[in-house]
Amino acid sequence: MKQLTAMVLFCTFVLSYGQRPPKDIPQEVLEAIKTEVWIPFMEAYDQSDSQKLKSIHTQDIFRVTQDQNQIETGESYLEEFGNFVETVKARGSQIGIAFAIRSTALNDAGDMAYQTGYYRFSSKRSDDESLVVRGYGEFNVGLRKENGTWKIWLDADKHIQLSPEDFNAEEIVYELGKS
16 A cells, blocks of 8 residues: 555656646846857857857867767867867858757756757858858757856757758747847
8 A cells, every 4th residue: 555655646746747837947048148158159150260169168068979979078179179160261261150949948046057959050162152051950058157157068969951941930049140
């Protein structure tokens, strides 16, 4: 009988916990993350600015490239990522990135967040007149506040097939030059 009672209580707890409404994420948190992470990220790509790109990541960044089953961490990853945008600049090319946020979770202290979404990668090669969309990906990022500023400490992504319509259908889309 004790086992049955325990099982009923457990099931009641699980079912009631699963029925909670989603946590409301304050608009000021979303705006701060946009201003402190996503806009500088897009600007760093647009300007091929390795220092700006590095500044939005924590020093202990944990990077997962899912397509390649690869994990990179810390300063060595940041240097490699920075070198990528510097190489683009040296070639006279340009890159661009935009983000569509699908979900956001926030801890109770309000200093750690987790976002999922899509990104759209574009580039301009020497024979292109302007940026051309080259592909889409799906990302998961862990964000935390350091000295009052949001930074990326976990970044995982993979390439996916996605239509422009599906990308733009998300409620939150961040692109340079658009709000």
